[in-house]
Amino acid sequence: IMFEETGPEWLSEEVKTGTTIIAIEFDGGVVLGSDSRVSAGASVVNRVMNKLSPLHDKIYCALSGSAADAQTIAEIVNYQLDVHSIEIGEDPQVRSAATLVRNISYKYKEELSAHLIVAGWDRRDGGQVFATMKGLLTRQPFAVGGSGSSYVYGFVDAEYRRGMRKEECQQFVVNTLSLAMNRDGSSGGVAYIVTIDEHGTEEKVVLGNQLPTFFDQ
């Protein structure tokens, strides 16, 4: 018999943001949303993590997958965008930020396991949402990601309509996050919402007991 102290399981498990993230475009801006759970195996190592990371004043990204990989990509792109925006002398385009994320995701696709959704507002094209999973780059009216997204594909397909206003989009994001957090063991905690339009960026937290409730059986 080996009396080896291996320690608690979660110390050796990879830390993942098993997660639900969503971003949606409306006329004049975007709304991003995420849950707040970071898990290592069965243990929740952070129950209040904000997975909506700023890349620039009016460009945010939503993190999912390996926490380390996602955070590092976001930090690198934040730096690259700073340099780029100084070079061009104006605010960067959302497409540029998404391209920088995609370049890293694609070049290191064997080593990384993170999926970032990039969303923001710029003067040229207004609100935009880009998905960059596994190194592709595609603009979409809305995007969902993370382990919890599987459970809400049906809901977002059914509920999304073109031309929703800002408040409708915010409600849509909160509802989607709530449903996913109820079904996905790797998503939970509170909901973070970020709204970006030409006037500025607004961050909001919706606490657990304030989230909308649905049929629970």
Added chain:
Amino acid sequence: MRGQPLLSTVIHREKMAAAPVMMPYFGQQISSKSDLVPDWTRQEVSTGTTIMAVEYDGGVVIGADSRTTTGAYIANRVTDKLTRIHNKIYCCRSGSAADTQAIAEIVAYQLGFHSIELDEPPLVETAANLFRASCYRYREELTAGILVAGWDKRKGGQVYSVPIGGMLVRQPVSVGGSGSTYIYGFMDANYKPGMNKEQCMELTAAALSLAMERDGSSGGVVRLASISEEGVERRVILGNQLPKFSTH
């Protein structure tokens, strides 16, 4: 035994299609070990699927897609996955096509015999327990996710879920199969207790359409059935008549 291959190399496949999957499954993009025989001949036939059953006051509504796959090949695009077990008891099958057909036939026989002994229509709970008994006893060998639904005089409309592993639970609304993951959120948001038959039919048709759109192993037509004291009423909704959603 799963995966009866035509060649001597035995390829063990992870049965993913029946169990709800967390991440989209991009697997099976391997090249064949031999170019003589197409890949799908060595794959197990599965009803990678979406199935759903809903209780209402006075009966149940059940629904399923119609796709049976052998790997990437669609072996049957008009499958009937709503299988009669008794006059007013049906089951929805997901997982291995062979396993679920065999179990359903055995349970139908057992239930028919039991009903003759009793000299009255059998209970839905009895049928569900017969399914559970087989699915639990042979859990290592089987891949079967089954929804048992029907009407009896004692408790009215009932839905019982017997997922992989062989547990048994009664639920007012239940979904199953590989496509079910995509509609949990939709179902939670749109099901309300106290819906009538027509509302349940619409909910089921909408949910199945959404799942069929997202799950590669589900597709074809939507088969619906309603079971109540009056009897069984079956419907088919063809592809071009399915409810449409804005991302189309």
